[in-house]
Amino acid sequence: MQIRIDRFQYADHQAWRRFIAQQPQATAYHHPAWLQAIQQSYGHPGWLVSAWQDGAMVGVLPVCQLRRPGRDALVSLPFCDLGGPVSEGEDSGSALAEGARTLLDDLGIGRMEIRQRGQPLDEESVIRPDPESLGEKVSLLADLPATPQALFAGFRTKLRSQIRKAEKNGLTATVEYGPEAIDAFYPVFAANMRRLGSPVHARAWFQALQATFGPQLLVGLVRLEQRVVAAGVVLIQGRQACIPWASTLSEYNHLAPNMLLYWQLLSETTRLGCEQFDFGRSSLGEGTYRFKRQWGAWPVELQWQNWHVDGRITSVGGSGPGKLARHSRQLVEACWQRLPLGLANRIGPHLRKHISL
CATH class of the missing domain: 3.40.630.30 (Gcn5-related N-acetyltransferase (GNAT))
Structure with a gap:
């Protein structure tokens, strides 16, 4: 070897x-x-x-x-x-x-951080999670059927009605490719990151992704008339699709743009022959976790490890940040949310490039 x-x-x-x-x-x-x-x-x-x-x-x-x-x-x-x-x-x-x-x-x-999936959670852990495990990060995966029609038919009645509600509210959705799609996505993403109190990735990062992935990168866009109110980026490798980023403009959330965004992206990746959709990381039992579960996604453990130069393998931060770290983060987020959007967009990428998550 x-x-x-x-x-x-x-x-x-x-x-x-x-x-x-x-x-x-x-x-x-x-x-x-x-x-x-x-x-x-x-x-x-x-x-x-x-x-x-x-x-x-x-x-x-x-x-x-x-x-x-x-x-x-x-x-x-x-x-x-x-x-x-x-x-x-x-x-x-x-x-x-x-x-x-x-x-x-x-x-x-001294060490290398390795990020991998572990095993799917068992049914008991999903239905009745251990209170101590709530808030733990998991990956959420959904199997896709052969056609968009079969996908839609497999949704619960409530989910189908929420998708139709978004359409009745006057929203339209498309999947687009190319640099212009990144230009449409980025303002929604940047505004959402400032709202969440998190430094934003550089526009150049997404432009580089689009250039290097080419047709393997899709951008879902939801519009109200001519304004983009929700957007997401999907990457495809083989028969798998993943959605690293999705954002909405909060003032339009009552119109359910996120429902139409995810349906459009799931439908398109199914049409393209993908067999699995990775919804990304969420905290067990919290809001984004429940949102992703309703699409048929199943939680899978995230097995993050440190590989040390001396051969040892240790787990990475399974317990999450302590009370002081959480409080400090909340203060930083609150300050960031108060920054003017233009200033946050200028400063954010200089910080974001050093944050590995």
């Missing part, structure tokens, strides 16, 4: 794309386009640890060297929920772990 550690620009991208196309567990985040967009828009170096056997690639571990003031961090992968190794077997998986330790040692960094 051969182990290769390459800077992103020197990795064999053709073999990389060919390999993940054959791996059902690979996500859009494992595609070279994700690291390429990070490097282009934010300047964080990318790496590929790969395993080879008989001249063929049998495992990949994409890694971002997140440049931070004072100390760099290695993450697989930042700005999303997932990443980590994709391999064809135990031997190639072990080779990737060995390569990760070598990369850590070469860069003088």
Whole structure:
């Protein structure tokens, strides 16, 4: 088994794309386009640890060297929920772990954060969650049928009526591609991030994603007359679709634009032949969790680990922030919400590029 550690620009991208196309567990985040967009828009170096056997690639571990003031961090992968190794077997998986330790040692960094899915939660945990587990982050996945018609028929009556309500309220939805779609998405996203008290990603980040993913990136747009009031970005890899970002303008939420947005995106990805839709990360039992569950999504554990240079593996923050950290975050969010939108949009990307989630 051969182990290769390459800077992103020197990795064999053709073999990389060919390999993940054959791996059902690979996500859009494992595609070279994700690291390429990070490097282009934010300047964080990318790496590929790969395993080879008989001249063929049998495992990949994409890694971002997140440049931070004072100390760099290695993450697989930042700005999303997932990443980590994709391999064809135990031997190639072990080779990737060995390569990760070598990369850590070469860069003088003590650990690498690995973000992976764990196992689906059992039915009892979903129906009657342990009070101590409420607020824990999970991934939510839904299987898609063969046609949009079958998808709609499988929804509960209440959900179908909410989608129709949005249409009766005068909202229209489209799925669009290209740079113009990013330009339509970004103002809604930026306004929503300021409302939530969170620094916003740079417009250049989304432009880089669109350029690198090409037709594998879809933008859902919901309009009231000519104004975009809800928008979301979907990435496709193989038979899987994921939605890393979705936002609405809060003053239009009474018209249910989020219902029409998700229906349009689910319908389109089903039409394109996707078999699974990743709704992203939510806190168990909270509002966004319940919203995603109504579409048929099932919670799956998020297994985030630190791989240490000495070979140890430890869990990443399963218990969540402490009381002081939560209070400090609430204060920061409250201050950010008071910033003028233009100022928040100028400052936000300079901070956001250093925040790995």
